Amino acid sequence: MKPFTTLTGIVAPLEALNVDTDQIIPKQFLKRIERTGYEDFLFFDWRFKSDGTPNPDFEMNAPRYAGASILLTKDNFGCGSSREHAPWALNDYGIRCILATSYADIFYNNCFNNGMLPIVLPVETIERLFKEVRASEGYKLTVDLPKQTITTPVGSAIAFELDPFKKECLLNGWDQIGLTLRHEDRIAAFEKAREAAH
Amino acid sequence: MAKNIYEKIWEAHVVHEEPGQDCILYIDRHYVHEVTSPQAFEGLRLAARKVRRPNLTFATMDHNIPTTDRSKPIEDPMSAQQVETLKANCAEFGIACFDMKDRRNGIVHVIGPELGLTQPGQTIVCGDSHTSTHGAFGALAFGIGTSEVEHVLATQTLLQKKSKTMEIRVDGVLPLGITAKDIILAIIGKIGTAGGTGYVIEYTGEAIRSLSMEGRMTVCNMSIEAGARAGLISPDEKTCEYLKDREYLRDQDHEALAKAWRAWASDPGCTYDRTVVLNAAGIEPQVTWGTSPGMVASITGKTPVLAQIADTNTRLAAEKALQYMDLAEGTPIQQIPINKMFFGSCTNGRIEDLRAAAKVVKGYKVSPKIEQALVVPGSHQVKMQAEKEGLDTVFKEAGFEWREAGCSMCLAMNADILQPGDRCASTSNRNFEGRQGKGGRTHLVSPAMAVAAAIKGHFVDIRGWKFNG
Ligand code: SF4
Numbered sequence: 001m002k003p004f005t006t007l008t009g010i011v012a013p014l015e016a017l018n019v020d021t022d023q024i025i026p027k028q029f030l031k032r033i034e035r036t037g038y039e040d041f042l043f044f045d046w047r048f049k050s051d052g053t054p055n056p057d058f059e060m061n062a063p064r065y066a067g068a069s070i071l072l073t074k075d076n077f078g079c080g081s082s083r084e085h086a087p088w089a090l091n092d093y094g095i096r097c098i099l100a101t102s103y104a105d106i107f108y109n110n111c112f113n114n115g116m117l118p119i120v121l122p123v124e125t126i127e128r129l130f131k132e133v134r135a136s137e138g139y140k141l142t143v144d145l146p147k148q149t150i151t152t153p154v155g156s157a158i159a160f161e162l163d164p165f166k167k168e169c170l171l172n173g174w175d176q177i178g179l180t181l182r183h184e185d186r187i188a189a190f191e192k193a194r195e196a197a198h
Numbered sequence: 199m200a201k202n203i204y205e206k207i208w209e210a211h212v213v214h215e216e217p218g219q220d221c222i223l224y225i226d227r228h229y230v231h232e233v234t235s236p237q238a239f240e241g242l243r244l245a246a247r248k249v250r251r252p253n254l255t256f257a258t259m260d261h262n263i264p265t266t267d268r269s270k271p272i273e274d275p276m277s278a279q280q281v282e283t284l285k286a287n288c289a290e291f292g293i294a295c296f297d298m299k300d301r302r303n304g305i306v307h308v309i310g311p312e313l314g315l316t317q318p319g320q321t322i323v324c325g326d327s328h329t330s331t332h333g334a335f336g337a338l339a340f341g342i343g344t345s346e347v348e349h350v351l352a353t354q355t356l357l358q359k360k361s362k363t364m365e366i367r368v369d370g371v372l373p374l375g376i377t378a379k380d381i382i383l384a385i386i387g388k389i390g391t392a393g394g395t396g397y398v399i400e401y402t403g404e405a406i407r408s409l410s411m412e413g414r415m416t417v418c419n420m421s422i423e424a425g426a427r428a429g430l431i432s433p434d435e436k437t438c439e440y441l442k443d444r445e446y447l448r449d450q451d452h453e454a455l456a457k458a459w460r461a462w463a464s465d466p467g468c469t470y471d472r473t474v475v476l477n478a479a480g481i482e483p484q485v486t487w488g489t490s491p492g493m494v495a496s497i498t499g500k501t502p503v504l505a506q507i508a509d510t511n512t513r514l515a516a517e518k519a520l521q522y523m524d525l526a527e528g529t530p531i532q533q534i535p536i537n538k539m540f541f542g543s544c545t546n547g548r549i550e551d552l553r554a555a556a557k558v559v560k561g562y563k564v565s566p567k568i569e570q571a572l573v574v575p576g577s578h579q580v581k582m583q584a585e586k587e588g589l590d591t592v593f594k595e596a597g598f599e600w601r602e603a604g605c606s607m608c609l610a611m612n613a614d615i616l617q618p619g620d621r622c623a624s625t626s627n628r629n630f631e632g633r634q635g636k637g638g639r640t641h642l643v644s645p646a647m648a649v650a651a652a653i654k655g656h657f658v659d660i661r662g663w664k665f666n667g
Pocket residue numbers: 260261305306307326328543544545604605608609626627
């Protein structure tokens with residue numbers, strides 16, 4: 001997995017509550033058996049009109065948000081199904097970091113397993129960022145994972161919290177399976193003890 | 199010290215714990231389906247890893263498969279490829295696979311309990327959010343992503359952090375006509391779609407205890423719709439009775455098993471981080487009006503009036519939902535007409551659901567306004583049982599289509615799909631935009647309410663239904 005340390009990038013706003021994984025990537029794109037190549041399916045029903053052309057009413061489609069690597073959104077982002085295709089699609093599109101007031105649990109974990117950083121911020125901060133992003137074209141944020149700060153273009157720093165273990169894993173790009181397999185002897189001992197008990 | 203069921207299961211499954219790290223939790227059952235597994239098997243192959251415990255891993259095909267004639271090949275080449283890929287992966291890694299023609303085939307969350315694979319006290323995972331269903335048996339069951347599927351395949355464990363616990367107690371006796379589906383929709387309406395985030399829920403109280411195992415599965419199934427990591431119910435006599443003589447439990451000492459199972463139940467006097475109380479007497483038949491399961495009203499209610507919603511974000515969300523649903527503010531729920539009906543899914547596709555619906559249907563015909571009314575059993579065994587009881591005839595005579603088992607129009611990955619503008623009464627669990635087909639509008643209801651709506655062409659209060667026979 002690619003480590004995540006710092007990131008400076010364009011911020012794309014997605015003003016909606018409870019954005020579910022069916023919106024992030026609709027089911028017809030879950031039939032593929034590959035792990036990459038999902039960028040064109042992200043927010044498909046919102047991004048594109050029925051004739052396949054981009055929907056000008058979808059805010060993220062505005063040219064000023066092209067190349068965004070940070071997504072700004074609201075409560076309970078990623079609710080619904082467990083499909084890891086949702087973070088895959090975001091990642092393939094170029095989003096590496098998400099800012100929201102809260103996330104659905106499975107989606108949140110899935111992000112870390114793909115080297116992406118979902119950050120939880122208080123509602124006032126999120127509302128302020130929405131205003132700032134819309135007010136100035138080319139608005140960029142800098143996310144510093146080691147320091148756990150987000151810096152705005154005027155230089156003010158916003159601190160964020162993160163589970164220390166998740167942070168370690170991201171910073172080092174650790175493969176979780178590899179981590180667990182270091183304890184294979186314990187897994188084997190656990191299995192043996194259970195068999196003996198039955 | 200008195201412990202709740204979550205604490206007991208957690209403690210019994212911790213393989214390794216280190217300060218500052220997630221726990222390594224042992225997994226007893228790993229269910230696999232065709233949509234969320236191909237990349238996990240591919241990952242194993244790339245890293246030259248094996249499946250650690252193929253005998254604890256069980257695969258089925260449910261999401262992509264047609265509900266029409268099974269003797270014909272799957273028409274959609276991509277669906278066919280996914281199904282074939284699962285078959286090949288199971289063969290390569292030595293995993294039991296209940297493929298489309300196997301008599302044990304069905305929706306993963308229906309067959310696990312039906313085969314007796316799901317048991318109290320287990321940890322159960324699947325690359326599917328509705329894995330919470332199995333919590334009805336007093337198992338800690340939750341959905342995981344594909345990377346985690348790979349992790350479980352390789353290690354038979356998962357890295358986990360302990361959740362907080364929430365007790366949701368439903369006191370009192372359920373009024374006539376009120377079902378498990380109405381309970382869980384009312385709960386989500388009360389605590390919100392993120393109300394359970396960070397928690398494992400245990401459902402308790404008289405109304406929950408009175409539910410059958412099928413009803414308990416319906417409640418636990420939709421725990422994820424409240425944002426919870428898992429939802430479970432302490433095992434009791436009903437749990438043990440349901441599991442008796444199930445395929446994977448035959449030839450075992452049932453009494454000894456039952457005794458061990460019951461010991462997992464929460465101790466009297468145990469505590470939770472949060473408790474929410476509902477009174478069963480206050481629950482009415484529920485119908486969702488919006489695009490999230492929390493956007494729900496009683497059958498006697500109306501769609502919201504935007505000016506009455508104080509919170510700006512909630513109001514904007516409601517406005518957007520009403521727009522998508524093409525509903526005016528303040529519309530009485532009973533005046534909402536439908537043109538499609540879907541009966542099925544892992545929420546309400548079980549034999550008891552079919553029985554309840556058939557009772558409503560008996561002696562009636564589907565309204566001429568309805569363009570399609572699908573009845574899709576949750577598993578092949580459910581279908582066989584229903585046919586043995588003659589339920590299929592009741593549905594067919596009334597004008598419903600009787601189909602083969604599968605996920606079907608719950609998420610419309612196969613050919614069963616809504617067209618733009620369709621309005622569907624559905625017994626499934628998600629009413630998200632486009633869930634059942636782009637531009638389709640979904641109203642979640644109980645099985646009885648769904649078929650009653652199909653007969654009348656609009657939602658009706660099942661409590662006033664005239665039953666024939
Ligand atoms: S029936 Fe619906 S919710 Fe259940 S597993 Fe299938 S697609 Fe998921």
